[in-house]
Amino acid sequence: MKYEKTLKLKNGEELLLRNGAEADGAAVLDVFTRTHKETDNMLTYADETTFDAAKEGAFLQAKTDSESEIEILAFVNGVLVGTAGVSAIGGRDKIRHRAEFGVGILKEYWGLGIGRAMTDACIECARRAGYLQFELEVVAENARAIALYEKCGFTEYGRNPRGFRKRGGEYQELVYMRMEL
Numbered sequence: 437m438k439y440e441k442t443l444k445l446k447n448g449e450e451l452l453l454r455n456g457a458e459a460d461g462a463a464v465l466d467v468f469t470r471t472h473k474e475t476d477n478m479l480t481y482a483d484e485t486t487f488d489a490a491k492e493g494a495f496l497q498a499k500t501d502s503e504s505e506i507e508i509l510a511f512v513n514g515v516l517v518g519t520a521g522v523s524a525i526g527g528r529d530k531i532r533h534r535a536e537f538g539v540g541i542l543k544e545y546w547g548l549g550i551g552r553a554m555t556d557a558c559i560e561c562a563r564r565a566g567y568l569q570f571e572l573e574v575v576a577e578n579a580r581a582i583a584l585y586e587k588c589g590f591t592e593y594g595r596n597p598r599g600f601r602k603r604g605g606e607y608q609e610l611v612y613m614r615m616e617l
Contacts, residue, residue: 437499437506437522439561445512445548452511453557455500456519460509461493463516468492471518471540476602477575478540504565508557510541510550517545520554522562525571533568551581555588563617570617575600576609590615 440454456464465487472482487495499507499521510518518541525534537558541550562570572590574581582592590613599610 437502437504437561437565439506439508439557441553441557443549443553445550447548449512449548451548451550451553452514453508453553454511456496456507456509457500458493458497460496460516461491462489464496464507464509464519465489465492467516467519467542468540470542474543476608477578477581479538479573479600481603504535504567506558506561506565508554508561510554512545512548512550517542518550518554520558522558522565522567522570524567535562535565535567535570537562537570537572546580551584552588555584559588559615559617568617569614571612571614573599573610573612576611582611582613585613588615 438455443451445451468485469482472478472480496507499505505523507519507521509516520539522535522537525531525536539551539554559570572585574585576595592611592613594612596610598607600608602608
């Protein structure tokens with residue numbers, strides 16, 4: 437799926453949102469590693485990736501070539517600062533109407549409106565792909581993200597008190613959120 441939009445951030449800088457391409461593999465892998473080191477709210481640890489730049493590039497190109505999925509890249513003044521994506525929950529008839537959403541932004545760019553812009557872009561792409569329900573999981577302590585998702589129209593539908601188990605053995609509660617498209 438293809439997407440491109442340019443916006444102004446809260447600080448006046450230009451934000452470019454566009455779908456990823458094969459040539460973006462190394463840069464996306466770098467941002468993935470950095471975002472996963474900067475916060476404990478992500479699904480995986482930075483050292484758990486099985487991709488190299490070539491595999492990441494192939495993944496990005498497959499999303500661009502897809503009619504129903506996308507990986508959107510966020511650039512501030514030409515620098516890649518985050519990624520967000522829309523992925524099908526599955527292809528079987530009973531769940532074909534559902535897609536999931538995930539986002540990661542470099543910490544130094546938090547608070548500028550990038551998360552909102554990327555969430556809105558993914559909602560738009562999910563609608564365009566024909567999904568009827570959009571879903572996400574968020575760590576309960578991540579109040580800023582939950583507030584953003586609620587502003588965008590997501591509602592909580594459940595919690596898992598042991599959704600993530602950190603390497604040290606502590607648990608993180610996950611909040612399940614959804615929106616009807």
